[in-house]
Every structure is written in structure tokens, then in C-alpha cells.
Amino acid sequence: MTQADFDFIQSLAYEETGIVLPARKKHMVYSRLSRRLRQLGLKSFSQYCQRVKSEPSELMNFVNALTTNLTAFFREEHHFDYLEKQVTPLWRRRRDKRLRVWSSACSTGEEPYSIAMTLADHFAGAEWDLKILATDLDTNVLNKASKGCYSEESITGLPQRYRDKYIKTTESGIQMKQSIQKMIHFKQLNLLQHWPMTGQFDLIFCRNVLIYFDNETKAKIIARFRQLLAPDGLLFIGHSETLTNISDEFELIGQTMYQPLRGNHNKLHTERNKAALC
Numbered sequence: 001m002t003q004a005d006f007d008f009i010q011s012l013a014y015e016e017t018g019i020v021l022p023a024r025k026k027h028m029v030y031s032r033l034s035r036r037l038r039q040l041g042l043k044s045f046s047q048y049c050q051r052v053k054s055e056p057s058e059l060m061n062f063v064n065a066l067t068t069n070l071t072a073f074f075r076e077e078h079h080f081d082y083l084e085k086q087v088t089p090l091w092r093r094r095r096d097k098r099l100r101v102w103s104s105a106c107s108t109g110e111e112p113y114s115i116a117m118t119l120a121d122h123f124a125g126a127e128w129d130l131k132i133l134a135t136d137l138d139t140n141v142l143n144k145a146s147k148g149c150y151s152e153e154s155i156t157g158l159p160q161r162y163r164d165k166y167i168k169t170t171e172s173g174i175q176m177k178q179s180i181q182k183m184i185h186f187k188q189l190n191l192l193q194h195w196p197m198t199g200q201f202d203l204i205f206c207r208n209v210l211i212y213f214d215n216e217t218k219a220k221i222i223a224r225f226r227q228l229l230a231p232d233g234l235l236f237i238g239h240s241e242t243l244t245n246i247s248d249e250f251e252l253i254g255q256t257m258y259q260p261l262r263g264n265h266n267k268l269h270t271e272r273n274k275a276a277l278c
């Protein structure tokens, strides 16, 4: 891989995904794209760069190869504890019975399924209108996520009550039950591009993806989350991420958990929300 190839890959990845690839990641880029070169029978990275330039359909494979998709069920467990113990009792008092959650970099689905299992006990009844939107840029991970099929090892440590209720064992591993799968809508969405959603979310998960972006990209995305988040909504980010120096529109309420700052505008909404409670 010549310096010119790496420069091209670096700037295309940044333009398309917001992902910053510093020089120290050259080895990682090399090994991830080498697989693609082999599949295509190409002999050099220069040929591959040429292919990406001339064939727009290769762009998706390029992006899929460069994303880091590490995830796990109930990763950063404190978020799910907070959701169960602090958020659920408040939501249960809501009169409108409409709840919207967005897992905005859902990878292979473990995050939205963990959210669904946490909320299903409380809000699965017919009177509740609960929807979880789960999006990612990478089409390969979304494909896996929508199947809801995982290895037995991936659920080690999953509370027994969730295994019993929401998971079945099959010959090829474990399968999320229909009751959980139907709570989640998987869609491709690039956080850098157009977001088709207009309604407000009660909870947004954006965990372990901001770390790949520079501050300018982080600030833009966080400002857009603010627009889509209900005044009493919550934003959860990853364990090594922070909104310090990124946004002054949120206040920290717990470990990497934020709520919109309550200015005058918010106060009005809060009054309205209070009135909406029983």
C-alpha cells in the first residue's frame, strides 16, 4: 500500500463515514482491505483504489470493510440497570403510552436486543406503543442483526430470566424469539447523511461510534440528536466517550448518560410533560 493509496482511502473513509483513520491505523486498514482485494482478484491497492473510484457499487464493500463492529449483549450494563430501575418506573406513569428508542450504531444487533429485553417486561402489552429503531451504516452487520441468530457463547452472562423468556436454542445457535424481534426495526442509516425520522425519541443510544469521529463531526451529530430527542429524553454514549467540549446542550446525569439541558424552552415542555402524566 503506497502512501498515495493510504491517503486516498483515508480521505474517502472520512468523507463517506466520518471515520478518522490516523497513520497508526494503516496496518488495520491494510489487513481489512486485503481480504476484499483477494475476493476481487486484484493484485495491488492502487488497482483497488481505482476500482472504488470507477465502480460506485464497490463503495459499500469499502465502507463495510473499514467499520469496527465490536459489540455484546448488555455491554456497559449500568445503562440497562438505569433503564430498568430509573427510567422504566417514570415511563410507566406516562399517559400517552408511546415510546420511541433509537439505537443509532447498532452493529450486529446485540444492543437493540438488549434494550428490547429490558423493556419487554414492562411495555409489551397492547396498550403500549413501543418501537425501537436500530440503524447502522454497515449493511453486513444489519443483515446479521435482522436475523437475530447468535452463538451460544455470545449470551454467556445473559440473565437467566431473559434466556428463558426471549431466546430459543436451535441447531445453529440461539435465536431471538419473535416477540422481541418484532419490537425492533432495522434500517441502514449513515449518521453523516440525511435522517428520515421526524418524530421525537425518548431515548437515543449512540455508543462506541463517536470515538471514530473528529470533534466537528461529533458536535454536528450531537446537535442533531438534540433536535430529535424529547425534552425529557435521554442520550447514552459509550464508556470512553464524552460530550465535554462537544455540546453544551446536555447535562450529565450518570455514567455517560445525558439529558437535554433544561433552559426556558425546556421548562415549557417539562410543564407539558408533567401535565401528560397521570
Ligand SMILES: C[S@@+](CC[C@H](N)C(=O)[O-])C[C@H]1O[C@@H](n2cnc3c(N)ncnc32)[C@H](O)[C@@H]1O
Pocket: 016, 017, 018, 019, 067, 068, 069, 070, 071, 072, 075, 104, 105, 106, 107, 108, 111, 135, 136, 137, 138, 141, 189, 190, 191, 192, 206, 207, 208, 209, 212, 238
Ligand atoms: C463498535 S460498534 C458499536 C456497537 C454498539 N453501539 C455497542 O456499543 O456495542 C460501532 C458501529 O458504528 C457503525 N458506524 C460507523 N460509522 C457510522 C456512521 N457514519 N453512521 C452509522 N453507523 C456508523 C459501525 O458500522 C459499527 O457497527
